[in-house]
Amino acid sequence: MRLCIFASLRYKKAMESERKTLDDRQKMTELERIRHSAAHVMATAIVRLWPDAQFASGPAVENGFYYDIELSHRISPEDFPAIEAEMKKEIKANHTFEKITVTREQALADAKAGRLGALSARGAASKFKIGNLEDIPEGEPITYYKSGDFIDLCAGPHVLRTGNIGAYKLTTVASAYYKGDEKNPQLQRIYGTAFKNKTQLDEYFKMLEEAKRRDHRKIGQEMGLYAIDTEFVGPGLPLWLPKGAAICEELEKLAKETEFQAGYVRVKTPHIAKEKMYLTSGHLPLLYAESMFPPMILREEKHMTKLAESDETNRIRRTRALVEQLKPYLESPKGDIGASDSVNGFTWKKLREFIPDHLKEMGDQLMQLSFEDDVFNEVLSEPERYYLKAMNCPHHHRIFAAEPRSYRDLPLRLAEYGTCYRYEQSGELFGLMRVRSLNMNDAHIYCMPEQFAQEFNAVNEMYLKYFKIFGIEKYVMRFSTSSPEGMGKKYVNEPELWKQTEDMVRQVLINSKIPYVEVPNEAAFYGPKIDVQVWSVIGREFTLATNQVDFAIPAKFGLVYRDKDNTDKTPLCIHRAPLGTHERFIGFLIEHYAGNFPLWLAPDQVRVLTLNDDAALVNYAQPIVNELRANFVRVSADFSTDPIKAKIAEAEKAKVHTMLVIGGRDVEAGAVSVRLHGQGNVGAKPKGEVVADILAAIKERRA
C-alpha cells in the first residue's frame, strides 16, 4: 500500500517537470514539508561542519530530500553520523521556521554578502543562490526562511519548528549538475529521508529491504533466468538462460496469437542495414547517431590500399573530384543544406569536419587540370558502412516498398519480434531494464488518415488487454507532443502535420476515455507518441510500452499506395510495442511477481516428486511426466532418494509453480498430492483431474 503512495508521487513528478508555482508549493503535503525542512536542517549541519559550503537547492523528492552542495571536502557516508549529530542539535533546539519577505535588491545584496544558505555573512558570495534568484519571475514575492542562524532563499513552505521533523536519516551521496545542466558545475548531492516519526522511517527502510529482495537482478540470478557476461559478450548484452528464454517464448506466443487475431502479418528482417537506410530515415543525421553502435566498415582494406598506391597525379584528381562534388555545398551557406543530404556517401556533418577552408581556393586551380573521372570514383566514395539496427522501422518500411501497394492493402500491419542494438551510455546500463541488445515486440501499421483513429484505438485496446493478463493496475499513458521551438531541429519540420496528428491522437484518447497526461516537447522526431508508464510493485517507474505516430519517415522512403482516385499517396505509420522489449518487460515482470510467476509464465511449471526411488512410485510418476511433456508443459522429475523435505525445499527455492508429490497413498488412490509454490500442500486429487487443470490454467493464462 505504501508503495502506491510512492507511485503517486512519481506520477505527480511526471506531470510537473516545470518550475513549481507558489500555488503548487502551498499544496505540499505535510510529509513534503517535513522533508523540505529536513533539507534546511541538513544544510545547517553541513555549514557548521564545513563553513565554506555553498548550497544550490534542496527540495523534497519522492522518497526524501536532497541538498546540492559545492564543497572542497568530499562528503562520504562516513561523514553522515557527524552531520546527523549536528542535525539532532538543530532539531532539539526546536527553532521556528520564520518566513521573511524581502525585495529583490535586498536578496541580491544578501546573496552577494554570502548570507544566503549560511549562518552569517561570509567572505564568498552565495553564488548559486544568485543564480536561483534569477529564476524567480518578476512580481513573485521573494522570501527567506530562517531557522536559528540559518537563512536560506526559499519559497517554502516549511513545518512550524525544526522539532516537527520526527525522524530522519541520510542515505546516499551522489553528484548532480547545478540546475541539471551538464555545462554547469558538478555538485555533491546529499540524499536523506525524513518522516513524521521513527516507526514510519523504519517502515520505509523495511520497504527498501523488500525492494532489494524483489530486485530483478537478484531474482534473475537466483532463478537462473539470464546472465550478463561482460568479459566475453559485453556489458548490457544479456544472455537468456533456458529458464529466462522460456519466459521470452511465452511472451512471444502471447504476442503472436494476439497480433494474428488482430490482423497483423509477421515479417522477419536482418539485424544490419547499410548506412543509406539510416541517412534516409533521419536517424543518423539527427539525434540518433550516438545511440547506435559504430558502423561496420566494409572493404576498408581495399580503400586504404588504393589511397596508399595513388601517386601525386591521383591525389590531385581525387581532390579535384571532391571539390567538384562539393561545389554546390561550398558555395551555399551551410544552413541551406538539409542535415540528411549526402554526397558520395559523405554526410553533411562529416563534410563540415572534412573540408578545410583552403580547399576551396585550391579547388579553382585544380579545376584547370584535365582528368578521366572513372578512376577515383571508387577511391573517392567512402567504403560501405553497415549499422546494427537500433530500430526495426526502416526495415519494415523497405518491406512496404518491396511490393506495389493499393489502398485495398491498407491497413497493413507488419509485426516482428525484432532484435535491436542500441549503444547505451555505460552509466545507463541497468540489469535487464536498460540494455544494449533488445528483443522488441514491434509492429508498424501503415494506414490511410481515415483509418488512423480506429487503428490507434485498437492498439490502445491491446495494451489494456495485456495489462489485464498481467494484473497491471497502475499505469499512465503519457501523450508526448512537439513544441514550436523544436521544429526543424528536434522534430521534422512539418508544423501542419504535427498539429493534425496530435489532434487525431488526442481525440482518440478522449473518445476512448483512457486516462492520459499530455507532455509537451517530448515527442519522437517523426511524430507524437504515447508512452505507457508503469510502476513495479517496488515503486520503480519506467516506460514499458510505446505507441508512436509517424507521418514523416514513410515519405522519406518514398512509400506510397495507389488510392481510389489513381494517385499515389503516402501512408501514415503507427509504431507500436505493447510488450516493449523482452528485456525490460521481463525485468518488470520479475519484480511485479517477485519471481513467483503464474503457471503459464513460470520457467519451471511442474515438478513431479516421488517420496523415494521405489519402482512402484517411479512407474506411476513417469507417465504423468510424459503426459505433461507431451502437452508442452515445462515439467521436471525428481525421483531421487533425498528426503522429500529436501526435495521440496529445493523445488520451492527454484520457485517451481506446481509440485506433484507422489507416495504410496497416491498410487493406491490413483491420485497425486498437489503443492503450490508459496501456498503449501493443497491436498491430493485424482491425477487426471490435476493434469487437466494444469493444461487449462496454462491455456487460459490464468493469473
Place this chain on the structure above:
RNA sequence: GCCAAUGUAGCUCAGCGGUAGAGCAACGGUUUCGUAAACCGUCGGUCGCCGGUUCAAUCCCGGCCAUUGGCUCCA
C-alpha cells in the same frame, strides 16, 4: 559520458603487508524418508586486469575494466 562507492570460489560473504577461509551449490558415497534442507567426504581461487612502492602486495599507490548508487541522456 560525469561523480562516488564496490570488485575475494558458481552464489552469499569473512579475512589480512608474510603464499587464502566459511556456508550454500557442484561432485562421490552413505541414507529409502509424506510437504522448506539427513550425514560423511572431495573438488573448487592469478583475491577484476595492468603497472608501481616494498625483502615480500589480495591488502598500500596509480591506471584500466566492470558493477552499484546518483547525474546527464533516453527508445
